[in-house]
Amino acid sequence: MTKPSDNKAFDNTPRSSYSDEALMSLLARGEEMALTELVQRYQNEVFRFCYHYLRDIEMAKDAVQEVFLRLYIARDRYDNEKSFKPWILCIARNLCLNELKRQKLVHFETFEGYVENQNRENKGEKEGIEAPKTLTPFEQLIIKEKQKILWEELNDLPEEAREIVVLRYFEQLHARDIAQIMGSTEGAVRTRLHRVLKYLKERLDARGDFNE
Amino acid sequence: MQGVILMSSECEKYRNLILENLENNCEEIYLPEHIHLCPSCLNFYKGVQQLKNNLEALGLVIKEAIPKIDISENIKNELKKIKNGEIVVREIIEREDNIPELAEWHSYIENEMDEVARYRCELKMEKSSYVKQEIEDLINIHHAIDEIGSVWECPELDEDLMPRIMEKIQEYKLFASVEKSYSEIDAIKEELYNLSRVVSDSIQDIDLTLKVTKKAREISQEQPKKDKLPQNIVSIRSVREEKEDKKYSFKNYAIPIAVAAVLCLTLVGVYLNNYFTQVAEIKQVQVATGDLGKDRESSRTDFYEKTQPFYMNDNLSSEEKEPNTEKRTRNRKNNYAEGLLSNWTKQLKDNALTNAGKLMRMGVWATLTPEEARELLQKSGLSPESVLGAIQFLPPDEARVVLQAAIDNNPNDAYLRYAMVQTLRKMDNVSEDELYAHLTTWSQLDPGNALPHFIEAELYFQNGEKDKALTCVTDAGNTSNYNSYATITAKAYMEALLAKGVDPETAKLLASASMGLHEVQTIEEIAQTLMDYGRAYEEAGDYNTALLIYEALRSLGIKVDMSSALIQERLAGLKYTQEAINAMFRLMNTTNSLSDAQSLIDFTQTLSEMITNYNLAMDSFYNLFDSSDPTEILRILNLYLSNGNVSIPVSPNNR
Numbered sequence: 001m002t003k004p005s006d007n008k009a010f011d012n013t014p015r016s017s018y019s020d021e022a023l024m025s026l027l028a029r030g031e032e033m034a035l036t037e038l039v040q041r042y043q044n045e046v047f048r049f050c051y052h053y054l055r056d057i058e059m060a061k062d063a064v065q066e067v068f069l070r071l072y073i074a075r076d077r078y079d080n081e082k083s084f085k086p087w088i089l090c091i092a093r094n095l096c097l098n099e100l101k102r103q104k105l106v107h108f109e110t111f112e113g114y115v116e117n118q119n120r121e122n123k124g125e126k127e128g129i130e131a132p133k134t135l136t137p138f139e140q141l142i143i144k145e146k147q148k149i150l151w152e153e154l155n156d157l158p159e160e161a162r163e164i165v166v167l168r169y170f171e172q173l174h175a176r177d178i179a180q181i182m183g184s185t186e187g188a189v190r191t192r193l194h195r196v197l198k199y200l201k202e203r204l205d206a207r208g209d210f211n212e
Numbered sequence: 213m214q215g216v217i218l219m220s221s222e223c224e225k226y227r228n229l230i231l232e233n234l235e236n237n238c239e240e241i242y243l244p245e246h247i248h249l250c251p252s253c254l255n256f257y258k259g260v261q262q263l264k265n266n267l268e269a270l271g272l273v274i275k276e277a278i279p280k281i282d283i284s285e286n287i288k289n290e291l292k293k294i295k296n297g298e299i300v301v302r303e304i305i306e307r308e309d310n311i312p313e314l315a316e317w318h319s320y321i322e323n324e325m326d327e328v329a330r331y332r333c334e335l336k337m338e339k340s341s342y343v344k345q346e347i348e349d350l351i352n353i354h355h356a357i358d359e360i361g362s363v364w365e366c367p368e369l370d371e372d373l374m375p376r377i378m379e380k381i382q383e384y385k386l387f388a389s390v391e392k393s394y395s396e397i398d399a400i401k402e403e404l405y406n407l408s409r410v411v412s413d414s415i416q417d418i419d420l421t422l423k424v425t426k427k428a429r430e431i432s433q434e435q436p437k438k439d440k441l442p443q444n445i446v447s448i449r450s451v452r453e454e455k456e457d458k459k460y461s462f463k464n465y466a467i468p469i470a471v472a473a474v475l476c477l478t479l480v481g482v483y484l485n486n487y488f489t490q491v492a493e494i495k496q497v498q499v500a501t502g503d504l505g506k507d508r509e510s511s512r513t514d515f516y517e518k519t520q521p522f523y524m525n526d527n528l529s530s531e532e533k534e535p536n537t538e539k540r541t542r543n544r545k546n547n548y549a550e551g552l553l554s555n556w557t558k559q560l561k562d563n564a565l566t567n568a569g570k571l572m573r574m575g576v577w578a579t580l581t582p583e584e585a586r587e588l589l590q591k592s593g594l595s596p597e598s599v600l601g602a603i604q605f606l607p608p609d610e611a612r613v614v615l616q617a618a619i620d621n622n623p624n625d626a627y628l629r630y631a632m633v634q635t636l637r638k639m640d641n642v643s644e645d646e647l648y649a650h651l652t653t654w655s656q657l658d659p660g661n662a663l664p665h666f667i668e669a670e671l672y673f674q675n676g677e678k679d680k681a682l683t684c685v686t687d688a689g690n691t692s693n694y695n696s697y698a699t700i701t702a703k704a705y706m707e708a709l710l711a712k713g714v715d716p717e718t719a720k721l722l723a724s725a726s727m728g729l730h731e732v733q734t735i736e737e738i739a740q741t742l743m744d745y746g747r748a749y750e751e752a753g754d755y756n757t758a759l760l761i762y763e764a765l766r767s768l769g770i771k772v773d774m775s776s777a778l779i780q781e782r783l784a785g786l787k788y789t790q791e792a793i794n795a796m797f798r799l800m801n802t803t804n805s806l807s808d809a810q811s812l813i814d815f816t817q818t819l820s821e822m823i824t825n826y827n828l829a830m831d832s833f834y835n836l837f838d839s840s841d842p843t844e845i846l847r848i849l850n851l852y853l854s855n856g857n858v859s860i861p862v863s864p865n866n867r
Contacts (some may be wrong), residue, residue, distance in 0.1 A: 009832050035381070036374065036378075039373070039374050039377055042375065043369065043372075043374070043377075044369050045374050047366075047369045047373075048366040048369075051367060052365050052366075057367055057370075060374075061369070061371075061373060064369075064377070065373060065376050065377050065380050066380075067383055068373075068377045068380075068381070069377070069380045069384055072381050072384070073384065105437065115540060146356065147356070147359075150353075150356050150357065150360060153358070154357070154360075165361075166361075168361075169357045169358050169360070169361030169362075170361040170364055171361075172361065172362065175318075175322075186315075187313075187315040188315075190314070190315035190316075190318040190319060191313070191314045191315045191318070193318050194314040194315065194317055194318035194321070194350075196313065197318070197321070197350045197353050197354055198346075198350065200353050200357075201349050201350055201353055203347070204353070205349075
């Protein structure tokens with residue numbers, strides 16, 4: 001990936017070819033087109049991230065604007081050695097948590113709304129997901145039932161556990177990035193994830209209907 | 213020790229030689245002569261040889277008795293195993309003193325481990341069916357959640373947020389810029405305040421500061437604000453009281469600035485020359501004769517033209533020929549103070565100490581009592597300026613009579629209308645119709661001047677007539693300048709002092725010092741009224757009206773800054789321009805309608821440049837005290853007092 005430099009050829013390089021970190025360097029030097037590029041790259045991702053926390057589309061939109069404003073304000077303080085995506089998501093997380101606190105809303109609501117948003121029609125088209133047509137109707141029914149059970153248990157997770165589940169499984173973030181977003185270590189994140197799985201297992205074992 | 217044969221040093225030497233060459237199997241015949249001749253050494257040699265032979269024989273016996281062992285292959289194999297690490301790892305893991313941690317188990321579940329760590333987990337699972345089953349269950353749950361998460365779709369972002377983000381950033385930039393501007397103007401205010409305080413402190417022995425300041429305050433207090441709150445749409449009293457409590461309000465430091473200016477002149481020892489002989493030549497008139505306005509205007513014109521500053525003489529003729537009335541009026545205004553001070557520069561006083569007595573009396577001479585003013589007006593041969601100056605010291609009802617007489621004879625004099633309006637505003641039981649009539653006439657006589665419209669708007673606001681007030685505000689916005697007639701008022705004040713008998717030097721200093729004090733107060737009152745009513749409408753939810761009022765306030769600030777001759781007024785204009793912009797942004801933010809933000813951003817840039825200019829002015833003002841050249845000091849003071857701008861780079865000497 002091209003790195004920013006001071007030569008003139010740099011100015012002619014399309015902004016889309018720059019890495020996120022390089023664009024931040026440009027922004028710090030006053031090139032506001034870099035901000036445009038970053039917004040185009042990340043507005044959907046930041047919106048999705050904020051939506052997990054806020055569960056309101058308009059609030060999430062406002063949060064996205066605020067996140068990029070904070071990015072702009074902090075452009076001089078950005079450390080190019082650090083990865084950009086976890087950094088901006090960390091800003092988004094802090095902003096969302098503050099907003100929830102300000103509005104006295106529950107930190108990370110349950111997953112109930114998620115079930116409605118789940119697009120099951122596209123399920124088979126997703127990469128890595130077993131196509132439903134290879135399963136018998138009975139097997140499909142079992143999978144559905146199991147997912148329903150799992151949703152119920154996910155809803156009962158403690159707030160902090162829900163957050164880490166969302167970041168890992170819904171946002172598909174790596175433990176290393178989650179650690180950076182949450183201000184923790186990779187080992188601690190993995191430990192927490194493992195504990196969440198064990199907690200779920202205990203709950204599912206206690207129900208007795210998940211592993212049948 | 214007797215009977216013991218002591219070994220000689222020679223024997224010791226040869227015995228060491230025998231031991232050293234023991235392995236060489238040296239034959240006896242080749243031994244040194246000493247060994248052969250010394251029985252003791254010979255015996256030593258034979259004993260050593262015998263011992264050597266015995267040991268060699270023993271060695272052979274042992275060698276035959278022990279079986280041959282070859283461990284080299286074993287070592288090679290072990291080293292190979294160690295190199296692979298497998299055995300070592302296995303042994304360590306099998307000792308079970310390093311079981312996988314939770315984080316490692318999760319890495320195993322997510323298949324993100326290196327081979328060694330994976331082996332350790334698998335070994336543990338091999339040893340425990342329970343662990344194995346648990347991990348397999350966790351893997352299943354992991355995959356199940358992963359499947360749910362990857363299939364889940366977030367509600368889509370239904371619009372491109374780029375414009376809103378950019379708008380937000382522009383808003384931030386503007387706020388940052390305004391904040392910076394605020395801090396800069398605050399710094400200027402603080403510097404001005406400190407400057408005047410330092411100067412005041414430095415001449416406590418003359419003890420003039422308090423008296424002049426007191427006089428200035430008295431003047432300020434002579435204009436009690438009409439209390440018409442019951443008729444107002446909202447109460448703004450508390451807001452005003454709060455504002456007045458601000459530590460460094462403009463009103464607080466405007467007076468010390470003026471005092472500082474006077475005292476600076478005092479410090480450099482300036483005194484007046486025969487300038488007042490020119491004044492004495494002005495045609496004298498009586499108020500009652502009906503020639504006041506006309507003669508006053510003509511004498512004022514003569515005076516301005518006669519007192520061109522010395523560095524403007526070259527341009528005088530062309531200026532006089534300038535047909536543009538407005539320009540000529542502006543020149544008059546500027547030339548007045550310049551004329552005064554240009555004469556001062558010719559005679560720098562070296563006997564400041566001899567004037568100390570005069571300066572001590574200045575506080576007494578600075579004012580006229582109403583009685584003195586009345587006596588003065590009884591005199592014949594007063595100049596029109598003297599009459600107008602004397603009116604300033606009369607009670608409003610008496611001043612009104614004199615002014616009305618002057619207006620009757622000179623109905624087309626804008627300054628008389630201004631003076632009448634200001635006088636009527638001080639009175640409690642005045643007919644509003646009369647006041648509005650004078651205001652209307654005044655604005656017709658001076659159509660480019662925003663001041664009458666703003667005063668009228670203020671009055672309408674106070675009477676709760678919002679629509680009329682807004683009309684006036686709009687009219688004010690359509691004017692081209694702001695003229696508070698500060699120099700004319702100051703000159704009239706000086707003339708009154710002269711007529712009273714105050715010596716010219718003192719009268720001129722006091723007139724210069726008081727210049728702008730009334731006028732700044734007027735700006736403060738108008739601006740504060742607009743700000744208070746704007747906020748009141750804003751709080752009431754009438755955002756359009758509030759925005760209109762804030763826009764008017766901004767317009768007022770701009771006009772003052774662009775038109776005024778005095779730095780006090782211009783700084784007040786700057787201050788309220790900033791407050792208006794701030795209020796407009798607050799309003800736009802509240803109503804979420806930042807469509808006009810760009811124009812405000814542009815204007816803030818202009819404002820920033822203006823503040824930079826004032827910073828330069830402040831630098832020049834400080835140079836006043838650093839300079840050792842009295843001429844330069846006076847040049848700067850001249851510029852300061854005449855047109856408020858001390859950053860004009862052209863030296864008068866260079867002209």
